[in-house]
Amino acid sequence: MSSRLEFRGLSRAFGQAEVLHEVSLTVEPSRCVALLGASGSGKSTLLRIAAGLDDPSSGQVLVDGSDLDGVPSEERGLALVFQKPLLFPHLNVVDNVAFSARMTGQSRKAARRHAMAYLELVHLSDLARRSAGCLSGGQEQRVALARALARNPRILLLDEPFSSLDSRLRDDMYSLVEDIRAELAPTIVLVTHDRREASILADSIAVLDEGRILQHGPVAQLHYQPATLAVNRILGGLNALSGRVTGGIHQSVFGRVPVQPGMVDGPAFLVMRQEAIRIVVTGEGTAVGSVTGLKSLGAHTLVRTEVTGDHGPSGTLTIDVAGEPDVTMGQVVGLKPVNDSGWAVTR
Amino acid sequence: MIPTLQPASASMRRTLPGGTPMRMVLGLLLVGWILLPLVPVLLWSVAGSWFAPAVLPSSYSLQGFSALATADAARAAASSLCLGAGVAVTATPLGYLGAIAARELPALPGRVVELVLLAPLAIPPFALVMGVNVALLRLSTPPFAGVVLVLAVTALPYTAFMFRSALATYDHRFEEVARSLGATTSQTARHVRLPLLAGATARAFFLAFLVGWGDYITTLLIGGGQLLTLPMLLGSAASATGNEQLTAALSLAIIVPPLVLLAALTLPASRNRRK
Numbered sequence: 290m291s292s293r294l295e296f297r298g299l300s301r302a303f304g305q306a307e308v309l310h311e312v313s314l315t316v317e318p319s320r321c322v323a324l325l326g327a328s329g330s331g332k333s334t335l336l337r338i339a340a341g342l343d344d345p346s347s348g349q350v351l352v353d354g355s356d357l358d359g360v361p362s363e364e365r366g367l368a369l370v371f372q373k374p375l376l377f378p379h380l381n382v383v384d385n386v387a388f389s390a391r392m393t394g395q396s397r398k399a400a401r402r403h404a405m406a407y408l409e410l411v412h413l414s415d416l417a418r419r420s421a422g423c424l425s426g427g428q429e430q431r432v433a434l435a436r437a438l439a440r441n442p443r444i445l446l447l448d449e450p451f452s453s454l455d456s457r458l459r460d461d462m463y464s465l466v467e468d469i470r471a472e473l474a475p476t477i478v479l480v481t482h483d484r485r486e487a488s489i490l491a492d493s494i495a496v497l498d499e500g501r502i503l504q505h506g507p508v509a510q511l512h513y514q515p516a517t518l519a520v521n522r523i524l525g526g527l528n529a530l531s532g533r534v535t536g537g538i539h540q541s542v543f544g545r546v547p548v549q550p551g552m553v554d555g556p557a558f559l560v561m562r563q564e565a566i567r568i569v570v571t572g573e574g575t576a577v578g579s580v581t582g583l584k585s586l587g588a589h590t591l592v593r594t595e596v597t598g599d600h601g602p603s604g605t606l607t608i609d610v611a612g613e614p615d616v617t618m619g620q621v622v623g624l625k626p627v628n629d630s631g632w633a634v635t636r
Numbered sequence: 637m638i639p640t641l642q643p644a645s646a647s648m649r650r651t652l653p654g655g656t657p658m659r660m661v662l663g664l665l666l667v668g669w670i671l672l673p674l675v676p677v678l679l680w681s682v683a684g685s686w687f688a689p690a691v692l693p694s695s696y697s698l699q700g701f702s703a704l705a706t707a708d709a710a711r712a713a714a715s716s717l718c719l720g721a722g723v724a725v726t727a728t729p730l731g732y733l734g735a736i737a738a739r740e741l742p743a744l745p746g747r748v749v750e751l752v753l754l755a756p757l758a759i760p761p762f763a764l765v766m767g768v769n770v771a772l773l774r775l776s777t778p779p780f781a782g783v784v785l786v787l788a789v790t791a792l793p794y795t796a797f798m799f800r801s802a803l804a805t806y807d808h809r810f811e812e813v814a815r816s817l818g819a820t821t822s823q824t825a826r827h828v829r830l831p832l833l834a835g836a837t838a839r840a841f842f843l844a845f846l847v848g849w850g851d852y853i854t855t856l857l858i859g860g861g862q863l864l865t866l867p868m869l870l871g872s873a874a875s876a877t878g879n880e881q882l883t884a885a886l887s888l889a890i891i892v893p894p895l896v897l898l899a900a901l902t903l904p905a906s907r908n909r910r911k
Contacts, residue, residue, distance in 0.1 A: 340812075340816050341815070341816075342812050342815070342816070361815075361820075362812075362815040362816055363815050363816070363817075363818045363819055363820055365816075367816060368816055368817060369812070369813065369816040371809055371813065373807075373809070375807065375809050375810055375813045377810065377814075377828060377831075377832075378832070379831040379832065379834075388814070388817050388819075388827075389817040389818045389819075391827075392814075392817065392818045392819045392820075392823050392827070393818060436817065437816075437817070440816075440817050440818055446816075
């Protein structure tokens with residue numbers, strides 16, 4: 290069922306506006322890649338081109354090495370799930386799921402039998418005879434997912450399919466996608482603007498910004514080793530301190546922090562995720578900072594500090610603390626990298 | 637300074653004053669305004685004799701309806717039915733194609749198509765018919781076909797408007813989903829577009845049918861008296877004196893079938909909405 294999908298030098302322009310620029314990306318069989326980016330970054334356009342619903346201005350889409358240029362959407366073997374479930378309102382639940390089988394010429398009975406297996410997969414076989422308009426939002430999206438899977442697609446394309454669901458339903462859907470991956474192992478391309486969703490569902494994340502892929506890599510790598518400040522920002526990183534790298538050590542108001550090997554000497558930003566900094570007793574950290582803000586995130590709190598030091602102008606560092614931190618506004622605290630090392634980027 | 641929200645004054649209110657009772661009264665007045673003109677027709681159709689200044693007929697009879705049971709009336713009903721169906725069958729797909737063109741074409745050509753589609757509304761039927769009948773005669777067009785062609789033009793604005801409204805809310809992504817699920821273009825049209833536009837198609841068909849079913853002027857002038865329809869019989873009966881019962885019965889014969897058809901089209905839809 291799963292295939293390898295490759296975008297090779299793909300560009301798409303609408304008039305003068307270039308939505309995608311030389312995008313190259315490979316999704317290996319049975320892997321899940323999340324295309325993460327803000328609205329207008331071109332991620333949905335990329336998915337539409339893969340599905341054959343839009344044509345690229347240049348470049349190729351390859352599935353298992355075969356160029357899909359000129360192959361109509363219905364012959365590509367890719368199934369697409371939109372943000373809106375788009376269940377056919379004139380069909381009931383089972384007939385929606387049986388749609389692809391019916392289109393291949395199967396009898397109604399055989400198509401429904403095939404569809405029931407997929408409805409069971411999404412735990413909705415009880416609602417098979419229900420009208421498509423009489424489902425909740427979560428149920429509709431489950432049926433949409435079952436309908437796409439019932440086509441036995443080589444690749445499953447998900448275009449922000451869970452963004453209209455509430456957080457509890459979303460978590461249910463994440464579990465369902467995990468079950469589906471365990472059962473069917475489809476190749477999945479997921480478009481989302483939600484970095485949490487991307488991190489939970491995908492094996493790797495491709496960050497798309499203004500039509501260009503800024504970085505593609507495993508989830509942890511993108512969080513802790515971003516290629517650029519933009520990737521750090523898109524992945525929710527709150528800290529970037531300007532300074533200078535000399536001999537593999539970044540010097541800034543945060544002090545002297547060892548950074549990744551191979552970093553050339555010169556000006557660089559130290560990118561430290563808020564989860565990778567600890568608050569310690571003054572004198573034990575690499576820097577000291579004064580608490581300027583406390584923002585509760587429920588189970589976590591963001592502590593904002595103003596850091597001053599000998600190695601550069603003052604800067605702001607935000608630290609993610611589990612629970613309620615034992616600090617007060619204005620208090621001077623010590624700050625220390627969790628792993629005693631950091632990550633530097635030049636742009 | 638951020639302004640605070642003030643309660644709306646009476647003049648700012650958009651809802652009708654008087655609440656539900658007023659809405660019910662206005663609704664009943666509206667229904668009465670539509671139904672009251674039918675009361676004299678209904679009474680005349682079953683009147684035996686009815687002389688002024690009596691408010692109601694002095695006797696009742698079904699002679700009007702029994703006068704309808706003639707071969708001519710049956711032929712006229714069949715002709716009306718064929719004419720309505722012919723106009724609907726012609727104008728419904730044309731209206732769909734026109735609406736598609738108006739939607740898909742770029743702004744200016746799209747507007748031009750809309751103008752062409754709506755133009756028959758601006759032209760008095762009499763003027764349209766007088767211009768066309770000579771051309772149809774020269775082309776030796778059979779009367780029935782000529783009447784259908786001209787009435788299809790008259791019906792086109794209605795059918796196009798129905799499809800234009802339906803297409804405005806039609807989500808083309810249904811078709812994209814269908815394509816990605818393996819449906820070919822023709823399968824998508826048959827299994828997705830057609831069912832999703834079925835309501836609009838039925839409404840457009842109904843309106844076009846009405847144009848053919850109830851037409852008098854075009855049938856008279858283009859048909860050249862060779863096409864006998866129910867409105868032609870009605871016109872003939874109404875022009876004579878002493879035929880009030882037959883005239884009323886003919887009126888009802890023209891009014892009732894479309895109403896039944898309308899009910900058949902709208903009642904299932906409203907039941908589905910309630911579900």
